Amino acid sequence: PWSEGRARAVIEEFSHLEGPLMPMLHAVQETFGHVPDAIVPMLAELLNISRAEVHGVVTFYHDFRHEPAGRHVLKLCRAEACQAAGGDALADHAEHRLGCKLGETTADGRVTVEPIYCLGLCATAPSAMLDGRIVARLTERRLDALIAEAQS
Template sequence: MNIRSSADDLVSRTQAIVAELKGLEGPLLPILHSIQESFGYVPDEVKPVLAEALNLSRAEVHGVISFYHDFRTHPSGRHVLKLCRAEACQSRGGDALADRARALLGIDFHETTPDGAVTLEPVYCLGLCACAPAAMLDDELHGRLDADCLEALVGEARR
């Protein structure tokens, strides 16, 4: 597939998502979530499509994408490891676990391992405060993490 047909495919798939969800009240967030689910991230090429379809400026669309931590503007790794950075997790050793995760993966937050296996993301509360520190590997929550649990999660993601 050439670059032009790839861009055309992004636009046509985005238009289909917009057509399906445009009738919702406050449709931008559900549309963005659907786009990210479909493509794995929110490509720059879809911003003007969304702006036109929802009668918004490109700056407004970009502002929403950049405001919410969950939206990615580049493809993620095959697995996404999210580490909670909120106060409860930090008070229970979250900073040391974050340092360990960065060392094990050889990357920092918002980066992907060179082999494309894992993207490391900070999250500001997974709702597991009573089970801190917490993480999420792909869509699976993990609480009461320690160094051994973290190493097992990283090992699972690297396979």
């Protein structure tokens, strides 16, 4: 669980690095499952930069989550090759099926669906990832199966 003391210990481990902000943010996300707003002033103070600067970095990178994720995380590749291979329709389908938008978590807290920008599998696009497991050549049917698995 989040505590300021714990957060401080996590980020201070990286303070010897040059350019420590990204490693700190990744460590925070790994520890707490997301990057809570409360970390922003702490990082700003520690690194002697403005809060706006920290906030800008957190919001710029899609990797950082602002709220705790659902029990399962489904990532849909939204980069070019996957888009060209029908990724838009698959994303619409997932949103419709789950009843939430990309970047959100279902009301029951079971599934978070997120965009990801290239999984390095463009040759077998479209691609997705469920809880770290990569799925290539995604079709509507396979997507339905993934969603069913995540919801079970």
